[in-house]
Amino acid sequence: MTSVTPISVNASSEKLVARLVDHAARLNVQIARTDAGTVIVDAGVDALGSADAGLLIARICMGGLGRVTRRTTLEHAPLWPTCIDVQTSNPVLACLGSQYAGWSLSATKEQTGGKKFFSLGSGPARALAVKEPLFTELSYRDHHDRGALVMEVDRLPPQIVIDKVLNDCGLAPDKLTIAVTPTQSIAGTVQIVARVVEVALHKTHVLGVALDEIIEGSGSAPLPPPAPDGIQAMGRTNDAILYGGRVHLTVKRDATAKRLAAELPSSNARDYGRPFAEIFTSFNYDFYQIDAALFAPAEVWVSSLESGMTYHGGAVNKDLLDTQWLANGDA
Known part of the structure; x- marks a missing residue:
């Protein structure tokens, strides 16, 4: 029997990370290195x-396993x-094993010597650290000697957080790249909207469906301009998927398809029908008070290999998006 080498999401994305760094000027990103050699983008x-930087970072987030x-x-x-x-032909590994923002990284103001820091890490380095229970369910761990992490936060990470990432990933300092993409930035908006699949x-995982049922995944979502206000920017990126995402x-x-x-x-969610920023504010900025069923694409098609049939559900809500994004709410 021929053995199959496990996919390394960090190895698969390594060339993309190098492209992000090597083409920094063209992509309008800035590169810094810590004294120990960790690259901060x-x-x-x-x-x-x-937007081009956001597209590249989104591909890195998917561990190089998506277009x-x-x-x-x-x-x-x-x-x-x-x-x-x-689009991805490895949807579970690309989306949940790499892209999902599931690694909580924080530091107190005493630890930073200034403001407290919090970010959810996403991208292939998560699979080196395997700090989330999800990796036990996926039965997956990466062992590459380089790693890349994406942080959706409006400031660069303090050294104490960088050290935690290095320690948990088991990486030498010069083998780690961290890309920082604030929600209210162009690149940040792109890479968040690219999470539609x-x-x-x-x-699907929240619903308890066996993940090995999922074979292929593709999707699209509208790309709004970022809003200068952080809450509104977060609202736009969520609305793009919740009310405009198609998968x-x-x-x-x-x-399973049915x-x-x-x-x-x-649309199955209790809180469906209002702009996300309004929903988030109404729950005192507590994500956990929002109906979890809301975090889903607006419209889906699900094809079954067993029957050859495709089942459809949901619909986009163009009126809500136009009201939020167009000047004067013009439709």
Whole structure:
């Protein structure tokens, strides 16, 4: 029997990380190195960043196992002029084993010597640290000697957090790259909207569906301009997926396809129908008070390999997006 070498999400994304660093000027990102050699990529804190940087960082986030592109849609009455398209033939590993923002990284103000720091780490370095119970369920751990992590935060990480990442990942300082993408930055907006398939995979996991049922995943979501206010920027990126995200999954069994088509869309949630920033504010900025069913794409198609049939559920909410994103709410 021929043995199969496990996929390394860090090795698969290594060339993409090198491209991000080597083409920093073209991508409008800034590169800094700690005294020990850890590379910090500023894609929106002090640097302007760019949509191209966001696309590349999104691919890095997926461990090099997905395609992420920007598409202009100027046909009659498009959902939005620009969309982000995502495709992966390794959806569970790319989305949950790498892209999912599940690693909590924090430091107190005493530890930083200034302000407290908090960020959820995403990207392939998560699979080196395996600090989340999810990796036990996935039965996956990466062992590459280089790693990349993405932080969606509006400041560069303090050394104490960098040291924690290095220690937990078992990396030499010069083998780690951290990209920082604030939500209210161009690159940050792109890489968050590019999570449209990941959001569907996470909701599938929350529903208790066996992850080995999922074979292929693709999706798209509209790309809004970032808002200068952090809460509004977060609202826009969530609304893009919750009210404008479209996902197509291929699964093994017919029963799974039927169930996901019915239960996956965000319209199943109690809190559906209001802009996310409004929902978040109404719950005193506590994510855990929001109905978890809301975190899902707006519309899904689920194809069954067993029957060859495709099941459809949900719908985009163009009116809500237009009201939030267009000047004067013009539709």
